[in-house]
Amino acid sequence: MDTVVIGLYGSTLDSPVGVRRWLRWRPTVSLFQAEDLEVARLELLHAPAHLDGVQRIVADIGNLSPSTAVRLHPYELADPWDFEEVYALLHDWALAYPFRPEDEDYLVHITTGSHVVQICLFLLTEARLIPGRLVQSAPPQQGELPRLSLIDLDLARYSRLAARSVARRQQATGLLKSGIPTRSAVFNRLIEQVEQVAGNSTSPILLTGPTGAGKTWLARQIHALKRARHQLQGSLVELNCATLRGETAMSTLFGHVRGAFTGAQQARPGLLRAAHGGSLFLDEVGELGLDEQAMLLSAIEDGRFLPVGADQPVESRFQLLCGSNRALRERVAQGLFREDLLARIDLWTFELPGLRQRPEDIEPNLDFELERWRERTGRQLRFTRQARGRFLAFATDPRSAWSGNFRDLNAAVSRMATLASGGRIEEREVEEEITRLRRAWGEEAPTAEALVSLLGEQELDRFDRVQLLDVLAVCAESPSLSEAGRRLFAVSRQARSSRNDADRLRKYLARFGLSWEQVAGG
Ligand SMILES: Nc1ncnc2c1ncn2[C@@H]1O[C@H](COP(=O)(O)OP(=O)(O)O)[C@@H](O)[C@H]1O
Ligand SMILES: [Mg+2]
Incomplete structure (x- = not known):
């Protein structure tokens, strides 16, 4: 790519004459003294009055860099300090110039010319009317070569803005995740998308x-993010639609006027109105009655609705958020949910994975x-190291x-913390909690065969398998770990060669990755 320099003849700095001119810093000439810049062409703008000086530096440039072509562009300026005039001149010059940025690399020299000229060149380059970079020359230090610096406005601005928006987005996703450093790729991607949608829609x-x-x-968190970004000013109104009952459902949502029905002594604004300027979260939206669905649909489409008994519509605009744990499609198929309302609210559907789908986020x-x-x-609340390991496993x-x-x-x-003494959760609390959770999940104690087959891949020797099956069978029949230990080690017990049966059994089970709670009969 050829390098092309665009610049102005500097009527003061570029003008020294005689042999001593080589000792002076002449910015335009210095571009050709720098070692690492090879200029194919110089587009030199100048006032006709300075032609003598221009021809002098053109000759010097010819000696320094014979391969450089110099083109002169005379211009007329009544007042080089008049911003409007200078800008118009350079703007028109740039528009008329046949830039070929694919083939040529343009450098705009901003060291010469009045400050107004420099500012205008900066503005034109920043606006990409001149598709180039700025080059600035500076007087050389004693005995050294002239110094040049290149400034890529486009890149500088881009990376600065990009860095800013990355930081802003990280802050936003951090807020959505309550600052939890989640590791699940699926969940993190979902949060990134929520952030995008919340920001742009x-x-x-x-x-x-x-x-x-x-x-x-x-x-x-979505509501909080929108508030933090000044996209909403109002508050978040939450409603679980499963709690809406019969006749009051309409007026709870849409309000009513005084005397709308017996018992309506006071007018009531309703939740949609309360959400005006903010967000409305309708949890279990599938539980909404069909009449309410119809009203809701027209309210979100028009931003207005009629309170019960009113003849004037009320205005309300809000961010609608819906929650549902059932398949709304099925409700539609059963005629319990309006298809048009679903189409309206499921433009952006995010399916939150259960904890089991994000094991890496448990910790x-x-x-x-x-x-x-x-x-x-x-x-303070802490796990002992073993207890933490056991719980996470x-x-x-x-x-x-x-x-x-x-x-x-x-x-x-909460339960482990409450039962832990001195803020330390130990293995005992963990094991008890595991038993409680298993029971809550309605898990039957697995049979010995099922347990052994779950160990599956680790390929037990027949020798071990037979022993393990029998041990597990005893465990399943024993009321406690100690009792199972007593039964399994009855002989060595008598011989007093074994100190602690329960401990010995626990360690045996651990060799197969099993714990007492997994194998106990319950
Ligand atoms: N991302 C999260 N990080 C930490 N705790 C959460 C998070 N999401 C939910 N929780 C906790 O779990 C409980 C249930 O969450 P919730 O949002 O009510 O679930 P859902 O509405 O899906 O039934 C909440 O009380 C909250 O304390
Ligand atoms: Mg909920």
């Missing part, structure tokens, strides 16, 4: 997923819960159902 957002997956939580969420407990109670085990998702995790931490 006012359309309804539908959050689906199993109970306790965090729909209500995320709805609140950061566990830490978050511990921290929340500390904030709530003002008391159980929690991330694909066999753990986590059917209540965050609600279960929440409850588990």
Whole structure:
């Protein structure tokens, strides 16, 4: 690519004459003294009055860099300090110039000319009317070569803006995740998309997923993000549609005028109106009655609706957020949910994965819960190392159902914290909690065969398998770990060669990745 310099003859700096001119810093000439710049062409703008000086430097440039072509562009300026005149001149010059940025690299020399000229060259380059970079020359230090610096406005601006928007987006996703450093790629991608949609759209957002997956939580964070970005000023109004009952449903949502029905002594604005300028979160939206669905649809389409008994519509515009843990399509098929309303609210549907689908997030969420407990109670809470390992192993085990998702995790931490003495959760608390969770998830104690086959891939020797099956059978019949130990080690017990049967059994089970709670009969 050829390098082309565009610049003005500097009537003062470029003008020295005689042999001593070589000792002076002449900015335009200095471009050709720099070692690492090879200029194919110089487009030199100048006032006709300075032609003598121009021809002098053209000759010098010819000696310094014989391969450089110099083209002269005389211009007339009544007042080089008149911004409008200078800008118009350079602007028109740039527009008329046949730039070929694919083949040529343009450098705009901004060291010469009046300050007004320099500012105008800067503006034209920044606006990309001159598709080039700025080049600035500076007087050489004693005995050194002239210094040049290149300034790429486009890149500088781009990377600065890009850095700013990356930081802004990270802050936003951080808010949506309550600062939890989640690791699940699926969940993180979902949050990034929510951030994009919340930032760029006012359309309804539908959050689906199993109970306790965090729909209500995320709805609140979306509202908080929109507020923080000044996209909303109003408040968040939340309603669980499953709690709406019969006749009052309409007036709860849309309000009523005084005397609209018996008992309506006072007018009531209704939740849609209360959400004006803010957000309305309709949880379990599938539970909404068909009449309310029809009203809601027209309210979100028109931004207006009629309160019960009113003859004047009321205005309300809000960000609609919906939550649902059931398949709304099925409700549509059963005639229980309006298809047109669904089409309206499921433009942006985000399906929150359950905890079981994000095992890598259990640990950061566990830490978050511990921290929340500390904030709530003002008391420190820690796991011992073994207890933490045991809990995480159980929690991330694909066999753990986590059917209540965050609600279960929440409850588990609260229970262990309450039972832990001195803020230390030990293995005992963890094992007891595991038993409680299993029972809550309605898990039957697995049979010995099922357990052994689950160990599956690790390919037990027949020798081990036979022994393990028998040990597990005894465990399943024993009321406690100690009792199982007594039964299994009855002989060595008598010989007093074994100190602790329970410990010996626990260690045996651990060799297969099993714990007492997994194999106990319950
Ligand atoms: N992302 C999250 N991080 C931490 N805790 C959460 C998160 N999402 C939900 N929770 C907790 O789990 C509980 C259930 O979440 P919620 O949003 O009510 O679930 P859903 O509405 O999907 O049933 C909440 O009380 C909250 O404390
Ligand atoms: Mg909820």
